[in-house]
Amino acid sequence: xxxxxxxxxxxxxxxxxxxxxxxxxxxxxxxxxxxxxxxxxxxxxxxxxxxxxxxxxxxxxxxxxxxxxxxxxxxxxxxxxxxxxxxxxxxxxxxxxxxxxxxxxxxxxxxxxxxxxxxxxxxxxxxxxxxxxxxxxxxxxxxxxxxxxxxxxxxxxxxxxxxxxxxxxxxxxxxxxxxxxxxxxxxxxxxxxxxxxxxxxxxxxxxxxxxxxxxxxxxxxxxxxxxxxxxxxxxxxxxxxxxxxxxxxxxxxxxxxxxxxxxxxxxxxxxxxxxxxxxxxxxxxxxxxxxxxxxxxxxxxxxxxxxxxxxxxxxxxxxxxxxxx
Amino acid sequence: xxxxxxxxxxxxxxxxxxxxxxxxxxxxxxxxxxxxxxxxxxxxxxxxxxxxxxxxxxxxxxxxxxxxxxxxxxxxxxxxxxxxxxxxxxxxxxxxxxxxxxxxxxxxxxxxxxxxxxxxxxxxxxxxxxxxxxxxxxxxxxxxxxxxxxxxxxxxxxxxxxxxxxxxxxxxxxxxxxxxxxxxxxxxxxxxxxxxxxxxxxxxxxxxxxxxxxxxxxxxxxxxxxxxxxxxxxxxxxxxxxxxxxxxxxxxxxxxxxxxxxxxxxxxxxxxxxxxxxxxxxxxxxxxxxxxxxxxxxxxxxxxxxxxxxxxxxxxxxxxxxxxxxxxxxx
Numbered sequence: 001x002x003x004x005x006x007x008x009x010x011x012x013x014x015x016x017x018x019x020x021x022x023x024x025x026x027x028x029x030x031x032x033x034x035x036x037x038x039x040x041x042x043x044x045x046x047x048x049x050x051x052x053x054x055x056x057x058x059x060x061x062x063x064x065x066x067x068x069x070x071x072x073x074x075x076x077x078x079x080x081x082x083x084x085x086x087x088x089x090x091x092x093x094x095x096x097x098x099x100x101x102x103x104x105x106x107x108x109x110x111x112x113x114x115x116x117x118x119x120x121x122x123x124x125x126x127x128x129x130x131x132x133x134x135x136x137x138x139x140x141x142x143x144x145x146x147x148x149x150x151x152x153x154x155x156x157x158x159x160x161x162x163x164x165x166x167x168x169x170x171x172x173x174x175x176x177x178x179x180x181x182x183x184x185x186x187x188x189x190x191x192x193x194x195x196x197x198x199x200x201x202x203x204x205x206x207x208x209x210x211x212x213x214x215x216x217x218x219x220x221x222x223x224x225x226x227x228x229x230x231x232x233x234x235x236x237x238x239x240x241x242x243x244x245x246x247x248x249x250x251x252x253x254x255x256x257x258x259x260x261x262x263x264x265x266x267x268x269x270x271x272x273x274x275x276x277x278x279x280x281x282x283x284x285x286x287x288x289x290x291x292x293x294x295x296x297x298x299x300x301x302x303x304x305x306x307x308x309x310x311x312x313x314x315x316x317x318x319x320x321x322x323x324x325x
Numbered sequence: 326x327x328x329x330x331x332x333x334x335x336x337x338x339x340x341x342x343x344x345x346x347x348x349x350x351x352x353x354x355x356x357x358x359x360x361x362x363x364x365x366x367x368x369x370x371x372x373x374x375x376x377x378x379x380x381x382x383x384x385x386x387x388x389x390x391x392x393x394x395x396x397x398x399x400x401x402x403x404x405x406x407x408x409x410x411x412x413x414x415x416x417x418x419x420x421x422x423x424x425x426x427x428x429x430x431x432x433x434x435x436x437x438x439x440x441x442x443x444x445x446x447x448x449x450x451x452x453x454x455x456x457x458x459x460x461x462x463x464x465x466x467x468x469x470x471x472x473x474x475x476x477x478x479x480x481x482x483x484x485x486x487x488x489x490x491x492x493x494x495x496x497x498x499x500x501x502x503x504x505x506x507x508x509x510x511x512x513x514x515x516x517x518x519x520x521x522x523x524x525x526x527x528x529x530x531x532x533x534x535x536x537x538x539x540x541x542x543x544x545x546x547x548x549x550x551x552x553x554x555x556x557x558x559x560x561x562x563x564x565x566x567x568x569x570x571x572x573x574x575x576x577x578x579x580x581x582x583x584x585x586x587x588x589x590x591x592x593x594x595x596x597x598x599x600x601x602x603x604x605x606x607x608x609x610x611x612x613x614x615x616x617x618x619x620x621x622x623x624x625x626x627x628x629x630x631x632x633x634x635x636x637x638x639x640x641x642x643x644x645x646x647x648x649x650x651x652x653x654x655x656x
Contacts, residue, residue, distance in 0.1 A: 064463060112643060116650035119600050120462060121395065124567060125587050126642040133636025141632070251471055254464075264461045296482060299475025306468030310460045 009262030010316075014276040021283055036165035041286055042168065046175045047234040051181045051253045052260075054226035056274045059257055060186070061219045062199040062266025064118035067109060067128035069221055069246035069255070071224050072231030074135045075101040080144050080153070080241040081234050089152040095232055102228020103221045111219035114213060131159045135243050144241040149171045157236030171237060178226065183271040191218055199266025255306040256281040258313065265317075281305065340609055341596035348616040355623030362626045370505065372618050374498070374573065377511035378403075378566045380614040382585055383592035385562035387610050390593055391522075391535045392552050393602030394455060394462030396559050400586050401473030402447045403567030404460030406440035407577030408477050410493070410568065411486035413439055420490060433492040439562050447473060448560020477579030485578035489571060497572025507569050514565060518558075519607035531555055535602030584635065587593055591642045592617060617641070 026032045051068055057066040073096040083094055105127065112123040146154070160167035186192040194210035195218075206212045234243040258276025262269025284305060288298055355363045362368065391394035413436050414420075420432070447469065454465040459622050499506040522528035534541040534548050541548050571577040596613035598605030620641070621634050629637070 047474070112646060116646050118646045118650070121648065122590060122594060122600055122642070125590055126639045126646070129635050129639030130643065133632050133634070133639060135632075137630050137632035137636055143477070251467060254467065258464060264464055294479075296478045296552050297475065299471050299478055301475070303468045303471030303473075303475055306464065306471060307454065310464040310468065311458045314459045314461075 006144070011273045011276060013282060014093055014127050014273055018280045018283065020274055021280065021287075025283070025287045026170045027290060029292070032287070032290055035164050037290070038167050039163075039168045041282060042172055043237070044282045044286055045278055046169065047230050047237070048249070048253055048256060048282060049175045049275065050226055050230035050233065051249065052256045052274050052278045053179060053271070054223035054230070055257045055260055056260075056269050056271065057182065057186075057195070057219050057226075057261045058223050059264060060195055060199045060266060061216065062202070062263070062268045063113065063219070064254070064264065065109070065120065065124050065220075065223055066250040067105070067124035067131070068227035069249040070128040070132040070135075071102050071105040071227040072234070072249075073243055073246050074105065074131050074231075075099070075228030076231035076235045076245070077135060077139065077144075077243040080150065080235060081139065083150045083153075084144070084148060089150060091152055091156045094150075094153065095229060098228045098232035099225045102231070103225040105228070106221040106224020107217070109224065110217040113220065114216040119143075136153070139243065141243060143243075144235075146239045149235070149239050149241065152207050153236035154239050157233070157239065164187060169237070171233060174233065178229075179271050179275055182226075185222075188273065191215060194265055195219060199202060199268070201267075251306070252281060252285070252302065255302060255309070258306065259309045261313070263313065263317070264310075267317060332587060332637055339479070341483040341606075341612065343595065344609060344612040348612055348619065350482050351616055351619045351623070355619060355626075359623060359626045363623055368622060368626075372615075372622055373505040373508045375507075376402070376614055376618040377505075377507035378569045378573070378582070379585055379588055379592065379618070380511050380611060381514055381566045381569070381588040383596065383610050383614055384515060384607055385559040385566070386588075386589040386593040387596065387598045387605045387607070388518070388531075388555050388559045389462065389466075390598045390600050391531050391602060391605050392555055393535050393538070393600075394552070394556075395600065396451065396466045396563075397463065397586065398447065398451060398466040398470030398473055398581055399559065399563040399566070399589060401470040401477070402444050402563035403570060403585075404477050404577060404581055405447070405473045405480075406443040406564035407571030407581075408480050408486055408579070409443050410436040410571065411489060411577045412480060414490055415486065415488050415495070423651050429490060429492050433490050433496075436493065437496075437568055439515075440562050440568050441561055444560040444562070444564025444567075445557055446560070448557035449553065451560065452556035455556065456549040456552040474579055481577075483579070485576040485581075487576045489575050489577075493568075493572050495572070497569050497574070505572070510565070510569065512563065515607050515611055518562075519595035519623055522607065523654065527551070527554070532603055535599075535604070537603075586639060587642075588617070589603065591638060594642065 027213065031037065050073065054068055055065055078101055079094050079098045082097070088094070095260065108127050109124055112118055112127070113120050145230070159170045161170055190215065194205060194215050197205040197208070197210055198212055198215045202212060231246070234245070256278040257269065257274055258264065258277070259280055260269070260273035262274065279301070284301060285298060288295060288301065349382055382403070383401050386396060414432070418432055418435065421428070424432070451466055451469055454460045454469065455462050496506055496510070501509045522531070530541070530546050530551050533544065534546060534551055539550065567577070570582055574581070592613045593605070594600060595617070596605070596610035598610065617638070620637065623635050624637060
């Protein structure tokens with residue numbers, strides 16, 4: 001059977017699964033269709049989505065990153081603490097600060113992965129432990145509550161647009177804007193094309209003259225920067241800063257990126273696929289209650305989704321290899 | 326084997342010698358900084374109760390790394406084993422009031438068997454996903470680990486399971502001829518795995534698969550079966566660690582020992598295991614776990630918070646990576 005070309009893309013498969021999931025969940029419980037529920041789902045996409053963009057970059061390069069939750073927590077907590085210390089009220093400067101803190105942490109990853117040539121998983125496990133340990137051990141463990149949270153951040157995070165009587169968070173446009181930036185970087189810049197080449201085969205990319213060192217550094221610094229930004233955005237959306245936050249996010253985010261069709265072996269992955277993968281994961285996680293499934297099953301469901309999605313990807317890869325492409 | 330040649334041990338990439346030196350330096354530093362508390366018999370005795378769980382998890386991690394893989398589900402397997410044993414003891418085979426000692430031993434024995442079956446099945450699932458379905462070990466075990474943790478939450482509903490039999494507690498707290506029972510268990514496991522890896526065809530083949538998977542295929546090795554078997558062994562080891570953990574604390578919970586995951590990876594790498602496969606020794610891992618236990622017990626005495634100790638573990642991992650990178654470059 002011959003299918004139209006666009007259906008052969010893995011994004012199409014994810015989109016179809018997403019659509020099917022929406023229809024099924026909506027049929028089981030019509031409460032799903034209420035604007036409040038849908039806008040809440042959209043809202044839940046924002047932070048995980050930005051983190052997924054970070055992981056997407058790393059995965060295209062053939063690596064994996066489990067340190068971004070720690071970086072996000074550090075960038076968020078340090079920025080909020082500093083704002084309270086100086087009594088600063090503002091939005092732009094804090095977000096720049098959080099992004100820079102994240103970028104600096106990412107630089108640490110790049111140094112160990114490229115200069116010392118160690119496997120990304122093990123390096124990022126180490127840097128995560130270092131950053132989180134320093135944050136909790138030296139800076140503090142107490143949560144900055146809503147009453148001490150900078151008002152400017154809360155004001156920014158709660159900005160919404162009213163549609164059909166329900167409030168849609170404007171942060172979704174921040175997320176989509178960043179997605180466009182990452183997409184432009186991946187498809188329209190030499191460094192972005194080089195990143196795909198590097199992820200496909202580092203040695204070949206080096207021989208044809210791509211600046212592999214700059215690629216690896218750019219990837220991990222950008223991933224850290226995105227994580228730092230996402231961290232502060234999360235705090236301004238939930239109105240508190242908890243240094244223990246984001247524990248376990250690595251699973252959800254990596255799952256979402258893999259769902260979106262990125263290959264852990266590098267060289268393949270797209271922004272559109274990642275956005276769809278995030279939407280699918282958030283939908284599945286948040287619809288268990290609407291489907292009247294006990295919430296304790298959440299981890300089992302997420303784990304099963306990871307296993308099934310990776311199994312499908314692996315089968316697809318093998319079929320392609322057999323076809324000799 | 327012929328005569329014992331000390332140079333061969335040193336030559337094993339100088340790794341064992343380097344590890345022994347690190348351990349001695351840590352020991353000397355801590356003894357110097359905290360002589361009154363660090364050098365007490367009690368300190369070493371308590372280390373001998375605590376380190377075996379982590380040591381066995383690290384050996385399990387090393388086994389997965391030998392074929393170039395990794396097992397991120399070991400903590401989930403360990404907790405699931407402990408929790409299922411707890412469910413078994415509190416709901417299925419509840420203690421009878423007038424049970425004799427032998428009956429109790431039988432009960433604990435069947436609980437332990439059940440726990441190890443959990444590890445065996447979990448490892449089989451991981452092995453099948455990795456060897457047959459060809460899922461990358463990181464993603465496969467990340468996913469199954471999440472499922473195992475999820476099953477723990479479903480089974481317990483959140484809080485810890487308590488009420489293990491007294492004999493179960495002896496696995497974690499008892500003594501055999503004045504030696505901590507966990508230490509005895511650790512030695513048994515370590516020696517068995519060491520013998521399997523160095524003295525059996527299985528061990529040799531596993532190393533070959535890790536060194537060069539392609540060559541292993543051409544040499545006619547049934548790689549898939551070897552990999553599945555190695556993950557099954559990893560699973561059983563994880564469940565043994567779970568038995569010891571639940572025995573020592575008399576409880577089992579879905580989020581016990583989560584910091585052990587990083588530590589197990591760190592110890593395996595520090596112990597000279599090559600995460601890309603093909604190299605790793607039980608002796609190296611055993612020395613590494615003792616070195617890191619001495620380090621954290623010393624820092625605990627100096628009143629470092631647990632968070633800072635996490636930092637130190639992570640920093641230690643990064644420093645070791647850097648040192649190894651420089652050493653390899655110099656060669």
